[in-house]
Amino acid sequence: MPDQAEPSHLSAAACAPPASLYLHIPFCPAKCSYCDFSSYPRLGALYAPYVEALLREVEQTGAQWGRPPLQTVYIGGGTPTVLPAALLLRLLEATARAFELAPGAEITIEANPGTVTLELLDALRRAGVNRLSYGVQSLQPAFLRLLGRSHSAAQAAQAVRLARAAGLPAISLDLIYGLPGQAPAAWQADLEAALALEPDHLSLYALTLEPGTPLAEGVSCGAVPEPDAELAAEMYEHAEARLPQAGYDHYELSNWARTPAQRSRHNLTYWRNLPYAGCGAAAYSFLAGRRRGNVAHPRDYVARIQRGESTTAEEERISPKLELAETMILGLRLVAGVSRARFRARFGADPIAVYPEAIGESTALGLLETGDEAIRLTPRGRLLGNQVFVRFLP
Numbered sequence: 001m002p003d004q005a006e007p008s009h010l011s012a013a014a015c016a017p018p019a020s021l022y023l024h025i026p027f028c029p030a031k032c033s034y035c036d037f038s039s040y041p042r043l044g045a046l047y048a049p050y051v052e053a054l055l056r057e058v059e060q061t062g063a064q065w066g067r068p069p070l071q072t073v074y075i076g077g078g079t080p081t082v083l084p085a086a087l088l089l090r091l092l093e094a095t096a097r098a099f100e101l102a103p104g105a106e107i108t109i110e111a112n113p114g115t116v117t118l119e120l121l122d123a124l125r126r127a128g129v130n131r132l133s134y135g136v137q138s139l140q141p142a143f144l145r146l147l148g149r150s151h152s153a154a155q156a157a158q159a160v161r162l163a164r165a166a167g168l169p170a171i172s173l174d175l176i177y178g179l180p181g182q183a184p185a186a187w188q189a190d191l192e193a194a195l196a197l198e199p200d201h202l203s204l205y206a207l208t209l210e211p212g213t214p215l216a217e218g219v220s221c222g223a224v225p226e227p228d229a230e231l232a233a234e235m236y237e238h239a240e241a242r243l244p245q246a247g248y249d250h251y252e253l254s255n256w257a258r259t260p261a262q263r264s265r266h267n268l269t270y271w272r273n274l275p276y277a278g279c280g281a282a283a284y285s286f287l288a289g290r291r292r293g294n295v296a297h298p299r300d301y302v303a304r305i306q307r308g309e310s311t312t313a314e315e316e317r318i319s320p321k322l323e324l325a326e327t328m329i330l331g332l333r334l335v336a337g338v339s340r341a342r343f344r345a346r347f348g349a350d351p352i353a354v355y356p357e358a359i360g361e362s363t364a365l366g367l368l369e370t371g372d373e374a375i376r377l378t379p380r381g382r383l384l385g386n387q388v389f390v391r392f393l394p
Helices: 044-064 085-098 118-126 141-147 153-165 184-196 214-220 229-245 265-271 298-307 320-331 340-347 356-364 379-383 385-392
Strands: 020-025 069-077 100-111 131-137 171-177 201-206 249-252 255-257 277-279 284-287 290-294 312-317 368-370 374-377
Touching (some): 020 265, 044 277, 044 298, 069 085, 069 265, 118 153, 153 171, 171 184, 201 229, 229 249, 320 340, 320 385, 356 368
Parallel strands (some): 020 069, 020 277
Antiparallel strands (some): 201 255, 277 284, 284 290, 368 374
């Protein structure tokens, strides 16, 4: 990186108050075979103490930052909807007290089909939730069993109908492709079944075999076939071709929305590398130039809150070089790419001046394209993004 393009301090954007809040609910009905997230089944006795602890952290975080206005709130997990409705409503009410909620703030909650009722969804909508993200993952019985999912395709369809009946304005579905033994035709059938449910947003993720998960161990010992990376790429290309035909806009590597207004505004905070606060076990924050992660296990988290101790398990100072690199890497996940004007306004330099070699080499390989307004991945680059991202690391 040329010395003249390197800032000596973090940008004002990185040090601004959080406009987005993530709340982690680390409980699940059962642990899925592919999952290495911080989620724990069979801890029902901890639900109420955990929410009490989480309320205290939310209040402390809001007070620390002077109740800044939030543009987005995201309640993720785990499976937040395993909690009793009363606890979820308390959490939403406490968040509205601890922070200002900007007019039209996006408030998202994750849910698994089979854990929702019309009464719960109606209560969440009345409490301000306006976006629901269902972890469907597949709509075929064999792959639901492979993934260890506890719902059926019929329950997934019913969950979407219940959300519509409750008046929730935005529904997103998650699907996983590139599964062991999954042929392209099976993926295409899954995608068509999801489209028939008419979601407002789709998140499509290639399977990652995480070390230590039952699915990874099954592949390692030969009990489950190895996923085929070339077939997964073919499935991704099919989605890229099919979803625009169905009226969906591809705005991020793994995400499609019916309209720009139905994009995940919360996740756009991450992709634009802007500050966010995270509360709860295993939650991360990016605030005042530091990335901080809480202790992962909910029992440890509750105990620390009850003792008045810090919940921090790890903390990293984000250097100016790292802020630059992460802004490029995360921004290139957006199909529109990294805005050159926005980058210049934030860092005082054009990305081409800061990263001439990384951009030049990636362009020569056909992975990046540079326009007057933005630098973006090519269609080939979207398949091989890691080969681009690594070139920006300090």
